[in-house]
Amino acid sequence: MTDRPMRPVRRPSSAFDALEGGLDPAVALRIAHDSARALVHRVRSSDDPDLVERMVAFTDEHGLDTLAELWSRAGARTLPGALWRLSLLRALIRQDPAGTALLFQRGSEVLSTADVVVAGAESPTGPDEIRVLADAVLRGVYDGDVAVAFDRAAAFCRTAAAGAADLADDADAAADDARAAELTARAARLTSSGRDFTACAALERAGSLD
Incomplete structure (x- = not known):
């Protein structure tokens, strides 16, 4: 598989407005929801064992283009919104595996919850392990359980957030205010993403994630 990071969006939001007649926002959202469910169902129900690998490789090579643009407009606690954020999270990890691994490894050292186990990364967690995760x-x-995938993403976010917060404390103690602020902001974003993924997992198990 190529090591080039995924390009989740390759066109600005205005690209849709340039289409003849434009897209009604309600129609765009409906397409986003329908396409997300159809894609997940098609891949999961396929008898082709290589389809998942091709799907993942395709997103690395080409990004999700228009589909991703549609998904990015969906709410965080919807299937298309969750798929978009999961793909974006993976892209960010692959763009900085060493930095992300540092956050996750530090989080695994300071957390007393089961999140590290749920996320499923090998320990110690370096750049290679974080890419595999x-x-x-x-x-x-x-190819697995959608809700479990979201649970793993949530656990990863919480672990990395704990690591970012702990590293922010170190930076603060060293009077590195810029670094501390950057890590604190990252911890907040990861924490928010973790809450959204957890909510999506619960909605999926209840059969109400659309």
């Missing part, structure tokens, strides 16, 4: 979580949407 990112790929495994994305594949889980297509």
Whole structure:
């Protein structure tokens, strides 16, 4: 598989407005929801064992283009919104595997919850292990249990958030205010993403994630 990061969006939001007649926002959202469910169902129900690998590789090579643009407009606690954020999370991990691995490893050292185990990364967690984890979580949407995949993503986010917060404390103690602020902001974003993935997992198990 190529090591080039996925390009989740390759066109600006205005690209849709340039289409003849434009897209009604309600229609765009409906397409986003329908396409997300159809894609997950098609891959999961396929008899082709290589389809998941091709799907993951395709997103690396070409991004999700228009489909991703549609998904990015969906709410965080919807299937298309969750798929978009999961793909984006994986792209960010692959763009900086060393930095992400540092956050996750530090989080695994300071957390007393089961999140590290749920996320499923090998320990110690270095750049290679964090890339493997990112790929495994994305594949889980297509060849495993969708809710479990979101649970793993949530656990990863909480672990990395704890690591970012702890490193922010170190930076603060060293009077590195810029680094502390950057890590604190990252911890907040990861925490928010973790809450959204957890909510999506619960909705999927209840049969109400659309």
